[in-house]
Amino acid sequence: MGYFGKVLSGFGSLLTGMRITFSQFAKTFFGRKNVTLQYPKEQPKLAPAFRSAIKLIRFEETGTHDCVACKACERICPSYCIKLSGGKVEGIKKKRVAEFEMDFSLCSLCGLCIDACPTDTLEYSKVYEEAGYNRDWRVDLVAEFREYEAEFVEKQRVIEEKAATAKKAKAEAAKKAKEAKKAKEAEKAKEAEAEAADTAEKPDTAEKPPALEAKPAKADAPAKAEVPTAEVPTAEAPKS
Amino acid sequence: MTNAVPPEATPGGGDGEVYSLNMGPQHPSMHGVLRLLLDLKGEEVVKAKPVVGYSHRAHEKMAENRNTLQFLPNTSRIDYLSGMIYNLGYCQAIEKILGIEVSERAVYIRVIANELNRISSHLLWFGTFLLDLGGITPFLYSFDDREEILDILDQVTGSRLTYCYGRFGGVTMDVDEDFLARTTAFLARIRERLGMYDDLVAKNVILRERCINVGVISTEMAKSYGVTGPSLRASGVVYDVRRAEPYGGYEKFDFDVPVLHEGDTMARFHIRISEIEESCKIIEQAIKGIPEGAILPKKMPKRFKIPEGEYYFAVESARGHFGMYIVGDGTDVPAKLKLRTPSFSNLSAMPEALAGTMLADTIAIVGSIDVVMPEIDR
Amino acid sequence: MPETLSQLLDDSVLAMPIAAGLIMGALTINVLMLVWAERKVSAWIQRRMGPTEVGPFGLLQTLADMLKLISKQLITPSNVDKPLFHLAPLLAFAPVIAAVALMPFSKSLILVQNDFGLLFVFAFGGIAVIAIFMAGWGSNNKYALLGAIRSVAQSISYEIPLILSALSVVLVVNAMGFTLASGGSIVVANGLDLSHIVMAQDQHGLWFVLVQPIAAIIYFISALAETNRAPFDIPEAESELVAGFHTEYSGMRFSMFFFAEYTNMLIVSMLAVVLFFGGWDGPVLPGPLWFFLKSYMVIFVMMWVRWTFPRLRFDQLMTFCWKVMIPLSILNLLATAFVVAVL
């Protein structure tokens, strides 16, 4: 490839380049297709996993959040942007958060607080136009839940009372069952003495009903502490 | 960083021919906040002195004041262009120290995420490199492609740049069929586009004139400076941490380590383009072989205490060998965490590589080694 | 009946102001359109949309930009060479207007009829270099100075192939002895008269791009370099020199450079149309419209080139000029002369 060959092949490569840019030009100009998103007019489609500032989840069952002010998020936060306080609330056993101040201008959206949360009451919000006129961007996350708080406390109190009575009942039932069992065993022993073949069936049938009664009560109590249900009838059914 | 003209930059020998030019940190083509103090003789660079430190954020100090988990969000901010690789690399280091088992599915997801991030980083480099050479259009084409990767990663990690996707033992979120389908579609797209870039850019006579035999880094020089990554492979050394010290499941995948011997800007260009192809190959295999399973271990400790001792783990970032030297003292706060970043070593070779080049080449060479300033300053 | 517009205007005292006003107005509109077109073309090439908000299709965007630039404060950096700094934009601005006046928009629409129009256009083009150098030197800025030095070297070098390729056309026109029917009388075509070049193509129905294809390509490439357009935009290579010679300029002064740059584009493309594409020659539509359509097509190609290629390095640019362009244009000229002599 001599001098002219070089010039010609160089020229050819330039023409190839121009062909490519023209094809792109044609795609936009004649094909009316461009890749721009006209932002304020069109909104971007947010991914389901989109991470923005955190917020407290409003659980459907209770109509409010489930923050128990354990401060796990405050401790894990690498930016030290969470400040919360709270604790014992009059009337109920459960601890509740009183203040949950979050400085979004510091938050790095790492999600460690969400991982750390024992009651899973934190999630990412879908706010993406995060802009403001100053740097002070401290948000009280529980603000929107305040008005529900009294209602929730009342409901929770009722639930806890019921749970307490249920527990009492369960304890009594267990006591009774124990006594019954003892009685049965005594009986069984007596019967065993009398008749060796009949013993297998009888204690089984006698033991079952109290066991059934005790089990749901036991399983329900912690479940309710985590996700307290507003409408109790379904939960009440096995107890009554 | 105050003295505008250091004593050695003043005209030498009294002939008044050498003058100093201060490029950056505010300059259209200085990547991030790099500042170059150039001694010029006409258009020829007599001496180049990089001045760094404008985005120093004390990551190493922060690591000594946070527990291991809290340092996690920092990792993807060391090099914001391949944040995923750094993030997952840090997770892998802690996992190796503590002996945490990572599920097979999480390993595959990590590989896919890593390689997608590598492609996006290389695409960004491609665009900005062309921008440095005055070609504006390829920049937008490559950003269009990169946008697709960001969208794909956004879908699963929830953010576009500073991912914080890894957790010790796995990843935060599982991938679904849609993600895999989109990734497969993207691979087809990027392969087609690479053909286009080849015609538009790599074969272009102007680019070839600008790149061939410009900024040659010899093998000896690269080794002495500890240059790693594509810049080292363009200088004829087959060294890729993924191959040399396989980590994070890379030993299961079949890929080549591209290598060229010219050591010039064009070689570095071609290495990165071939690396995009290799990454595509890895992702393809990972998508094919991704098993079902959990993405995080069921039971995890609350605190990750580093046993007393010294540890060094490296990963291959988009720019080269990223090493973490961790010293543990039995608590969950590292006594020392040194980040050995590739751009730091790569840029330290620049004064020698730039001497004797033209002013316009300076931009091309600094662009071709692909420095990311926050990674240098840390 | 005055034959050309210039003769009509010669009769009036107001001739000068009217002509100047016409040119200024036309050029301003032209620059506004060109900047808009540049932004749109680049956007479409890059799969974007370009300006859409101000006016229909964003047509008024440049007007808005211009208003902004006019209303901006004129900043004079403290250590500049004040006379040079202030004069440079004016000097860049003035010759381009003069050059446009020489263009034959149609057979009768010529503002200034001159027998040596071609030479005048090149002469006015030469003044622009001085303006750029004044701007670069006066700015007291190293980037500006580097840009100015590059610009001078580049413009002076590329003027040679530019003129040599135009000369090939002049040679063809002169030596072929075209006779033109002009206003009832027959004249022998004068290759340096712009309207004669067009008429020579017009009457024989043969555009000179077919006669002189190599000259046309050389002319186009040199014209890109003359107007500092990519891939030859080395004087203002933003990746190394920030903004080159106009780094320190802002507001209206900057927009005057901008104005000159885009008008320069128009001039070289008009000259290309005159020399190679038959000027106002074309069916159905009136002459001036054809003239502008063709000019804008040439400008479109210039934009297309700009948004496709990376930039050359300075020494490569000079090598390309002296080792490729000038030998080729001389060869072309010699070949033309040989062919013309034999015929």
Add this chain to the structure above:
Amino acid sequence: MSKALLEVLEPFTSSSEESDYGATGIHRRHTTTLDNLARVCEAFLGAGYIFEMLSCIDLREKEEIMRLCYTFNSLETADRHLVHADIAGGLEAESFEAPSISSLARGADWQERETFEMYGVTFVNHPELERLLLPEDADFFPLRKDFGRIEDAEAQDD
């Protein structure tokens, strides 16, 4: 790791032990003195290793030393060697000095500058030992353990 290299290193190192690569990422750990540092470096570079990293650990409080940590790695097969060199000096020590290896491995140039500004270790015979990342007028050593402790900052805030 070749036996030959070990033999070369033997006279210059006071201790040399295997390390569990799987758990620590380091193949072998050596301890040397400041006087022998250059020899050790020469031995590694001569065997085709590259200088990978220089770091420093502030152990002034516990052991009255400033510990320099060098790693050398082979590019062909992963073979990472960690070399310790201690500089004596407690919390009150005015200065810490160590020989520069930047003439042997040019990559050490910047890393030594960084260690200098972060820990205040002066590298003798370094071509231009000045601040790299921090402002030139900075008179503190940020990565020393007694700099910028959170408790101090909190005390200041209060």
